[in-house]
Amino acid sequence: MKSNQIRHHQILQQALLYPERLIGYSDAEWELLIRLARRVKLLGRLALTLKANGLWEKVPPRIASQLKSALVQIKKMQQLAHWELNRILWALEDFDTSIIVLKGAAYGLANLPYSEGRLSVDLDILVPKNDLADIESLLMIKGWQHRTLSAYDEHYYRVWSHEIPPLVHAERATEVDIHHTLTPLTSRLKIDIKLLFDAAIPIKNTRIKTLCPVDMVIHCAVNLFQNNEIANDLRDLLDLHDLIVFLGTKEPEFWMQLTDRANQLQLGHILFYGLYFSQNIFKTPVPTGVVDRLHSKPNFMKRWAMRWLVPLALFPQHPDKPMESAALARHLLYLRSHFIRMPLYILLPHLCYKTLRGLFMKKHSIAQQR
Amino acid sequence: MMVNQIPFEEFHMLLSKQGLRVAVGPFNICIHTTHKPLATKLYMLYRHYRLAQDEIAEFHVRIVIERSFSNPLTRKVRFLLDGQSPFESFPLEQALAVLEWGINLAIAVRVNHLLLLHSAVVEKNGHVILLPAWPGSGKTTLCTVLTHRGFRLFSDEFGLMEPHQGIFYPIPRLMPLKNESIEAIRNYLPEVVMGQLIPNTQKGTVAHVCPSKESIQLSKQVAKAKWIIFPKWIANAPLKIEALSDAQAFMLLASNAFNYEVLGATAFQAVTHLISSCNSYKLVYSDFDEVIAALKKLVDEV
Numbered sequence: 001m002k003s004n005q006i007r008h009h010q011i012l013q014q015a016l017l018y019p020e021r022l023i024g025y026s027d028a029e030w031e032l033l034i035r036l037a038r039r040v041k042l043l044g045r046l047a048l049t050l051k052a053n054g055l056w057e058k059v060p061p062r063i064a065s066q067l068k069s070a071l072v073q074i075k076k077m078q079q080l081a082h083w084e085l086n087r088i089l090w091a092l093e094d095f096d097t098s099i100i101v102l103k104g105a106a107y108g109l110a111n112l113p114y115s116e117g118r119l120s121v122d123l124d125i126l127v128p129k130n131d132l133a134d135i136e137s138l139l140m141i142k143g144w145q146h147r148t149l150s151a152y153d154e155h156y157y158r159v160w161s162h163e164i165p166p167l168v169h170a171e172r173a174t175e176v177d178i179h180h181t182l183t184p185l186t187s188r189l190k191i192d193i194k195l196l197f198d199a200a201i202p203i204k205n206t207r208i209k210t211l212c213p214v215d216m217v218i219h220c221a222v223n224l225f226q227n228n229e230i231a232n233d234l235r236d237l238l239d240l241h242d243l244i245v246f247l248g249t250k251e252p253e254f255w256m257q258l259t260d261r262a263n264q265l266q267l268g269h270i271l272f273y274g275l276y277f278s279q280n281i282f283k284t285p286v287p288t289g290v291v292d293r294l295h296s297k298p299n300f301m302k303r304w305a306m307r308w309l310v311p312l313a314l315f316p317q318h319p320d321k322p323m324e325s326a327a328l329a330r331h332l333l334y335l336r337s338h339f340i341r342m343p344l345y346i347l348l349p350h351l352c353y354k355t356l357r358g359l360f361m362k363k364h365s366i367a368q369q370r
Numbered sequence: 371m372m373v374n375q376i377p378f379e380e381f382h383m384l385l386s387k388q389g390l391r392v393a394v395g396p397f398n399i400c401i402h403t404t405h406k407p408l409a410t411k412l413y414m415l416y417r418h419y420r421l422a423q424d425e426i427a428e429f430h431v432r433i434v435i436e437r438s439f440s441n442p443l444t445r446k447v448r449f450l451l452d453g454q455s456p457f458e459s460f461p462l463e464q465a466l467a468v469l470e471w472g473i474n475l476a477i478a479v480r481v482n483h484l485l486l487l488h489s490a491v492v493e494k495n496g497h498v499i500l501l502p503a504w505p506g507s508g509k510t511t512l513c514t515v516l517t518h519r520g521f522r523l524f525s526d527e528f529g530l531m532e533p534h535q536g537i538f539y540p541i542p543r544l545m546p547l548k549n550e551s552i553e554a555i556r557n558y559l560p561e562v563v564m565g566q567l568i569p570n571t572q573k574g575t576v577a578h579v580c581p582s583k584e585s586i587q588l589s590k591q592v593a594k595a596k597w598i599i600f601p602k603w604i605a606n607a608p609l610k611i612e613a614l615s616d617a618q619a620f621m622l623l624a625s626n627a628f629n630y631e632v633l634g635a636t637a638f639q640a641v642t643h644l645i646s647s648c649n650s651y652k653l654v655y656s657d658f659d660e661v662i663a664a665l666k667k668l669v670d671e672v
Contacts (some may be wrong), residue, residue, distance in 0.1 A: 073482050
């Protein structure tokens, strides 16, 4: 009965897991698939999956043209992010610091399979906290600006967040998010960020680095299960799956290193969720015993709740028939995401402020989406 | 089957239940609304469009009625694309204009497998004339006149071009006349089928002209371009057609396209090829009779 209830989850999941089954999709199923994939930024990935499996010729023309459009747009966005990185490096040419590229741009630099199908709108970089003020002023001298922020939003970023307010160059539109650590300062997790800088891998012939493979996996899980609200984040879980499949088969020591690192950073419970849902939804090959090596794991109650909530939030809602249970799951995970990011004395006023502003103001500001 | 081959009751039911699917040029659009006054207008203005109930639709749009928290007594309309709202809500009586703009927006932001030039496009003698938007040019007005005097409508807004072969696709949609052009067209073309006046929109008063039945029925017939004419209406000005250099035409066309930057090198090559295979002109006019005669002469010459 359950599988009937979430037929649209199946349509998307099966397409990604078993692309050969797409041959049997009816026009109505193809149409729904495209609408769902678009909602969770997976059109590009779907297109590449079809091409990699030699199925491109069998895609209905009205579907193929939409996938093609998505690939064209993704290529452009990646080019823009790449150019923004080039300009950042130019602006910081004479400043000695470490720059670690995160997320989408990093996956491209690490040659992760399917990374050319990933839509990334922003450029995310990580720099040492001590250099942050200098980097920000250097960039602002060379033309980057902050969007106009309310005093509250400014405070949110400066005092509580793990990144500074986004910078955008006056002549371009790509947003640059500069991080100085991986989780909000208000969260209970205190990551020793120096460990990540020390292990980062230099990219040949450049001054930039990416996180080392296991840190990349852990950051992906942290971003999904600690920093985000999980709604429509299926793409991020697929990133995690792709990272694990790619890196896990490359290095024999991968799994040992991954669990050791998660334990060292005290992020075992976050990695647990990442592995659990990646395995659950994308059938990621996680060797037995890996999870047992994690020192901290969510307790039974949390696991039980998350097992129910997370898929309902990760998968997009049916565009014509949104489910109330999924809406509820999303609300609960939204509260959870704030609860784990902020102590109650900050959280309660924050949520009141956002609710009131949401009711009275039409324009949605940046911090409101966080 | 055409929209006017089903009774209004069925049309209205499709709109309010599973969605009405119409073929608009190369795309199928699934429209959903329970707002009956909009259904009535659409039944009149969309009467020549082909129904595509059993086909894949690229765009799923909705017009919903809502009341805002701050002003609970006034009903407003909101446009949704796949359940997402790209802009604010508008007064109830603007429903048709909001729907039409919303569909244009959806096409402009999503379609990248074709180059989208910002241009009116008409066809004559098997070839296409591009009438790109010169700011304040009144391209919709000129397009309305031409398509009621022997030219076939491709679009008053989108030059949909397959970038590798230079083929243009017709996408005949309702033509939104604005402000004083409404009266000008009513006087000049008393036979046009026009929707009601919609006052106080973002672009002033708007009225939608229905494309001719023939333009819609022939919308599968593609064509290549032969002329690029940048029109400009200036009150009382004598008619003037001047040749435009390829370089000037290129800059005007490329800088005013919807997705030229997104397509990158593909777009550059496509526009280069387009310009070199077309004659480009700058046109100033004030009188409809004169401009029709001049353009007919031009297309018969070559």
